[in-house]
Amino acid sequence: MPNLQITALILWLVPWVGIMTAYFLSAQAGEIPSCFPHLDGCTSISSVGRHPPGFFIFKATMLPVAAFTMIYWKLCYDWLAAMGDTARWQNSAMLWLGLLSSLALIPYIVFLGSEGDVYRLLRHYGTTFYFGFMYLAQALLASRISALAPQGTLAVSITRLKVAMCVVILIGGLIMAATDKVIEDDKEIENISEWLVASMMTFYPFLTWLLWRDSGFETGFTVRNG
Numbered sequence: 001m002p003n004l005q006i007t008a009l010i011l012w013l014v015p016w017v018g019i020m021t022a023y024f025l026s027a028q029a030g031e032i033p034s035c036f037p038h039l040d041g042c043t044s045i046s047s048v049g050r051h052p053p054g055f056f057i058f059k060a061t062m063l064p065v066a067a068f069t070m071i072y073w074k075l076c077y078d079w080l081a082a083m084g085d086t087a088r089w090q091n092s093a094m095l096w097l098g099l100l101s102s103l104a105l106i107p108y109i110v111f112l113g114s115e116g117d118v119y120r121l122l123r124h125y126g127t128t129f130y131f132g133f134m135y136l137a138q139a140l141l142a143s144r145i146s147a148l149a150p151q152g153t154l155a156v157s158i159t160r161l162k163v164a165m166c167v168v169i170l171i172g173g174l175i176m177a178a179t180d181k182v183i184e185d186d187k188e189i190e191n192i193s194e195w196l197v198a199s200m201m202t203f204y205p206f207l208t209w210l211l212w213r214d215s216g217f218e219t220g221f222t223v224r225n226g
Contacts, residue, residue, distance in 0.1 A: 008209030010068050015202045018061025022054030038195045041188035050113045066105045073098030094140035101133035139166050172197040
């Protein structure tokens with residue numbers, strides 16, 4: 001297994017290094033507006049990876065992230081088992097939701113920038129299942145950590161932050177859904193919500209790594225002869 005800290009840092013930093021690099025390249029090329037998208041909502045995350053040269057950076061960084069996300073959820077499952085968690089069906093549901101969210105991200109990345117109704121449909125369902133399954137997996141993980149964290153420890157504070165982030169992410173998702181139905185010209189609000197929700201979702205694994213470190217969780221390979 002990769003180093004725990006490296007896995008967490010990859011899932012936190014690499015997406016944003018890749019996305020923001022792709023954004024600046026696409027903005028410099030005149031393919032998208034130039035602004036601070038987290039606050040101005042002038043463009044969506046998908047737009048930064050639709051056209052060269054940002055297209056290449058976006059795909060080159062996000063595909064490995066999808067693979068490392070699968071590793072992350074397996075580590076979460078192993079960590080809960082090592083902590084003595086007995087809620088196996090919840091942990092299994094968390095693991096499979098996390099793995100399915102990672103798989104859903106792949107067609108979105110691969111077909112981003114492709115023209116046609118089929119590709120558009122694949123991208124739409126890819127992002128829908130990615131965000132939906134990822135949120136449910138994160139909520140289940142937060143629930144199990146809340147049940148296991150000893151009172152008065154660093155883990156409690158981190159867990160509360162995780163729960164608060166799940167609430168904010170849910171609100172952001174509801175805003176995106178509501179503005180699409182209620183407000184005609186809602187792209188700026190939808191884009192801002194998308195950037196902020198994605199930022200929190202990528203920060204989530206780093207908080208998990210802090211819990212791994214606090215609990216002394218380690219992982220690695222073993223070889224058994226004969």
